[in-house]
Amino acid sequence: MTRLVIRPATRDDVPAIVAMLADDPLGAAREDVTDVQAYDAAYDRVDGDPAQHLVVADRDGTVVGTLQLSVIPGLSRRGATRSVIEGVRVARGERGTGLGTELVTWAVEESRRLGCSLVQLTSDASRTDARRFYERLGFVASHVGFKLQLGD
Template identity: 70%
Template sequence: MSDLDIRPAAPEDIPAIVAMLADDPLGAQRETPDDLTPYTASYERLARDPNQHLMVAVRDGRVVGTLQLTIVPGLSRRGATRSVIEGVRIHTDERGSGLGTRFIEWAVDESRRQGCQLVQLTSDASRTDAHRFYERLGFTASHIGFKLAL
């Protein structure tokens, strides 16, 4: 994986990121790759927040993965800082190549570097393959999550 570059996303990466977010049955229902306006506005907000790390994995000049790492200071757990991994997507041609493992390892290492005591993530209940992947990397399904659409 020495030919892999993990770096902060740049504005020109937005189309590739959105295409990966939309490239599955769940994402196809939620994402609109034909209108990048809301994604561009969100990118600008993320870029201004030092606790947000929107990352891409690049191989041979092509974006092949993305994830967002959020650092969350808190009072619970004796004032622990935690990180949240979200929006993990690996390009279809790269699945099974070890890229997902490398990317999550990067996020865990960065969380340690940022002083986090806990790394958490959520995954849609229907993504059973992703659940097995995260469990293989040492994550445990320890909570039940709830959402309220606004």
């Protein structure tokens, strides 16, 4: 039986994480897996920020999933702390196994443990399967999101 562990990502995990980020039509257009320096610098920024939790799902020494959990204190909602789940990815061979559910459940429980009163996430409007997945986990599409691209 294989063993799955959700653990903090290390620098050695970055290539596997980037490969998962690039492994779909949207990611393929956004990511450049050859730009190692950019991803290493980004890892250093994330790793150096205690409010950021970049994790991987490791199955017997192989990275098979990832997500980033960001914890944000705020004044709204009577000083509530919220978390944001970002970059949820599951390796192609692991899709449909329940791993995505396990990762998001971990993020929700970790948010609760860290004192968050709200967990939020966004998903590209074209990802209809992802929307159904998050709704099945209890997330509600309650807001309209906006983005403003700054530079590259």
